Amino acid sequence: MDMSVFDLFKIGIGPSSSHTVGPMVAARRFLLENAPLDDVTSVTAELYGSLALTGIGHGTDKAVLLGLMGETPQGVDPDAVEDMLAAADVDGELRLLGEKTIAFTRKQHLVFHMAENLPEHPNGMRFTLARADGSSASRIYYSVGGGFIRAEGEEAATDGKPAVRLPYPFNTMAELLGHGVSSGKTIPQMLRANELTRISEAELNQGMDRIWHVMRDCIQHGLETSGQLPGGLNVKRRAADLWRQAQGGDRANQLPHDALNGVSLYAMAVNEENAAGGRVVTAPTNGAAGIIPAVLKYYAEDCKPVDPITGVRAFLLTAAAIGMLCKRNASISGAEVGCQGEVGVACAMAAAGLVAALGGSNAQIENAAEIGIEHHLGMTCDPIGGLVQIPCIERNGMGAVKAITAASLSLKGDGTHFVTLDNVIETMRQTGADMQAKYKETSLGGLAIHVVSVNHAAC
Ligand code: SF4
Structure with a gap:
């Protein structure tokens, strides 16, 4: 199997790998996949299933905002998080990947679907962005545990690494x-x-x-x-x-x-x-x-x-x-x-x-x-x-x-x-x-x- 010791042991922040680390990675990945962002006018994040039901307690809301700002679990300064989030809330703005500022309020742009699940895993989330020319892009991701994520339809959680031939391959x-x-x-x-x-x-x-x-x-x-x-x-x-x-x-x-x-x-x-x-x-x-x-x-x-x-x-x-x-x-x-x-x-x-x-x-x-x-x-x-x-x-x-x-x-x-x-x-x-x-x-x-x-x- 193509997993590494560094997939299992990832430096990040609390309190949850599936509800904090995974959503932060997914939010950032969505924006990276849709760069450039200069004509983006809005971004919406929707949380489903367990992410919605326990998301507040697990800090999923904060993680999504941080990921949209371009932060990574291993790079973000835990002591700076609350100030960064407070500033975003006060301004009603979010600086996407540190590049493009848009209007963003948690109430309007972060949606918790308490009674709905997405089909492939209980930890589902959908990100949608709109552009000035009226076009939009949307993608579903799943946070499948331990900070691993995969996009809808992807067979396995991946970070895009090429497959390698192992001297001791094992699945059992x-x-x-x-x-x-x-x-x-x-x-x-x-x-x-x-x-x-x-x-x-x-x-x-x-x-x-x-x-x-x-x-x-x-x-x-x-x-x-x-x-x-x-x-x-x-x-x-x-x-x-x-x-x-x-x-x-x-x-x-x-x-x-x-x-x-x-x-x-x-x-x-x-x-x-x-x-x-x-x-x-x-x-x-x-x-x-x-x-x-x-x-x-x-x-x-x-x-x-x-x-x-x-x-x-x-x-x-x-x-x-x-x-x-x-x-x-x-x-x-x-x-x-x-x-x-x-x-x-x-x-x-x-x-x-x-x-x-x-x-x-x-x-x-x-x-x-x-x-x-x-x-x-x-x-x-x-x-x-x-x-x-x-x-x-x-x-x-x-x-x-x-x-x-x-x-x-x-x-x-x-x-x-x-x-x-x-x-x-x-x-x-x-x-x-x-x-x-x-x-x-x-x-x-x-x-x-x-x-x-x-x-x-x-x-
Ligand atoms: S699986 Fe549930 S009960 Fe167990 S440590 Fe994680 S959040 Fe707590």
Whole structure:
């Protein structure tokens, strides 16, 4: 399959890869596809399905405006976003791609179709522009999870990269394991060889080191930042206070399970940053962005590896392989298969990555990944108020601990296991297909309707 480690791990901003990152990319792409823009007189963005139902809570409205301004998820300054949007709202104008100013108000030009879906995916959006000569252009895009987008009719999410011939092509775990048997290579070695068909070794290593650097910074910022999260639920940030307590506490009176708290807090710190619209890395989504950084930090610091740099790279390559399989054969979109496809997949990726970094065999990597997903099967997506806060933040803390448990169970065995990763991914796909829409990132069921929500009432 033609996916890269950098497709799974993308530097962006919170709070959602499918509802923030994807729409921002789509809005910008629409304008780039329709350049030049000098005679454009109006632009309208219409949001459908889950993007409409939870779009306000997920910041989709802001993301669309930023994309129309020409901003990218990796390039936009999270600290400047609110000022940029406020200026646009006050002026009633938008500067398209930083080039052409048009009249634009959210009320008139940003339309939420709460009761309608577009046919190919629950996260649909349509952009339309009009020109001075009376002509117009319109295109539909889908945000299909993890920041991936595709236009209507496109077979797969793509950013226009040419297809390459991979030394170890795989569409299933069975194929990847087969290559491992015939080549004698580990999963991270095969993924590395595949990546090197696209970029140089130096670019690959620098890119992965940068991903880890941003993840580490995100954890640190989250562990240092207290206060309240935006959105109207008045959710208090907890990671920093709990981290301070853990650091200054009476070590002699700590209980054995207190050791697990650090990993949960790393994950929660990332997801609090995400909920606040901070700089995060999709892993494989924003909603599930805390699990992999937390387990990576646990590996790099607590496991005391001899060569952490090499280990972190092996971790990321292996985690990416699992994410690619889940994306290709099921989904990493909460709007498509529920939270099993976000937190469940992130847990599987982290578990597999940790096993690889600790020198486990290919069979043990598969074993850890299948355990990671298996115990999230059926998990719904029901964020309160459409905000990526409750249950998402704690859920990442739990997912990180589960990933370490899955890796540990696998490493204690010899790789023999009953359920294959391909089996469990197919099970996730079918479970997601059977799941009612109200449990798939619509905030129409589950916790979202059993807890009073300021934001949802406002929608
Ligand atoms: S419940 Fe899970 S899938 Fe849904 S928004 Fe939260 S993290 Fe994402």
